[in-house]
Amino acid sequence: SQTIHQWPATLVQPVGSPLSLECTVEGTSNPNLYWYRQAAGRGLQLLFYSVGIGQISSEVPQNLSASRPQDRQFILSSKKLLLSDSGFYLCAWRRVGELFFGEGSRLTVL
Amino acid sequence: QKEVEQNSGPLSVPEGAIASLNCTYSDRGSQSFFWYRQYSGKSPELIMFIYSNGDKEDGRFTAQLNKASQYVSLLIRDSQPSDSATYLCAVTGYALNFGKGTSLLVTP
Numbered sequence: 001s002q003t004i005h006q007w008p009a010t011l012v013q014p015v016g017s018p019l020s021l022e023c024t025v026e027g028t029s030n031p032n033l034y035w036y037r038q039a040a041g042r043g044l045q046l047l048f049y050s051v052g053i054g055q056i057s058s059e060v061p062q063n064l065s066a067s068r069p070q071d072r073q074f075i076l077s078s079k080k081l082l083l084s085d086s087g088f089y090l091c092a093w094r095r096v097g098e099l100f101f102g103e104g105s106r107l108t109v110l
Numbered sequence: 111q112k113e114v115e116q117n118s119g120p121l122s123v124p125e126g127a128i129a130s131l132n133c134t135y136s137d138r139g140s141q142s143f144f145w146y147r148q149y150s151g152k153s154p155e156l157i158m159f160i161y162s163n164g165d166k167e168d169g170r171f172t173a174q175l176n177k178a179s180q181y182v183s184l185l186i187r188d189s190q191p192s193d194s195a196t197y198l199c200a201v202t203g204y205a206l207n208f209g210k211g212t213s214l215l216v217t218p
Contacts, residue, residue: 034205036208042210043114043198043208043209043210043211044154044198044208046205046206046207049204049205059205090153090154094205097142097144097159097202098144098156098159099144099156099200099205099206100156101153101154101155102153103152103153104152104153106151
């Protein structure tokens with residue numbers, strides 16, 4: 001069966017520090033992968049999606065970036081975090097129409 | 111902008127009652143509709159999906175879709191305290207577009 005893992009689960013970072021969140025999928029090949037963010041009081045916001053290695057589409061221009069160095073690996077990064085980057089970051093993969101989420105990474109920027 | 115609208119709630123129902131959660135969407139071209147449940151501090155989990163007009167039942171859950179009215183709902187029969195969570199409606203695009211969710215509280 002397919003599983004999706006994210007890490008770290010929780011992190012607290014100062015403003016201006018870098019960020020790296022990692023997501024890996026097991027049990028499937030060439031998955032469509034997504035990064036969403038859920039900020040307090042807001043809905044799930046699509047940040048990036050990828051249909052294959054090196055193929056990244058950005059939904060929201062901001063100080064975040066994404067990379068897909070391997071088929072089942074999706075990384076979310078930032079060079080300098082802002083306070084507004086705080087939130088619950090969710091990686092997801094898509095099977096047919098359905099979206100399945102990882103456990104999430106909760107980021108607090110202070 | 112493809113909008114998915116939900117009443118934020120909270121919706122409070124007594125244990126054993128039917129909970130009715132509603133969602134409207136703006137994109138008439140949407141083909142697939144999903145309901146997710148999200149417990150506090152956890153990631154969303156898929157409850158069910160519906161593609162065709164009408165009702166679709168899965169255990170205590172029934173999804174209802176009316177494409178002409180751009181309306182999708184989720185009914186939870188015999189509500190249990192463990193159903194207390196936020197319910198997210200999602201509509202297909204190249205990704206899924208989510209509503210902000212409705213908070214449901216089932217009181218014993």
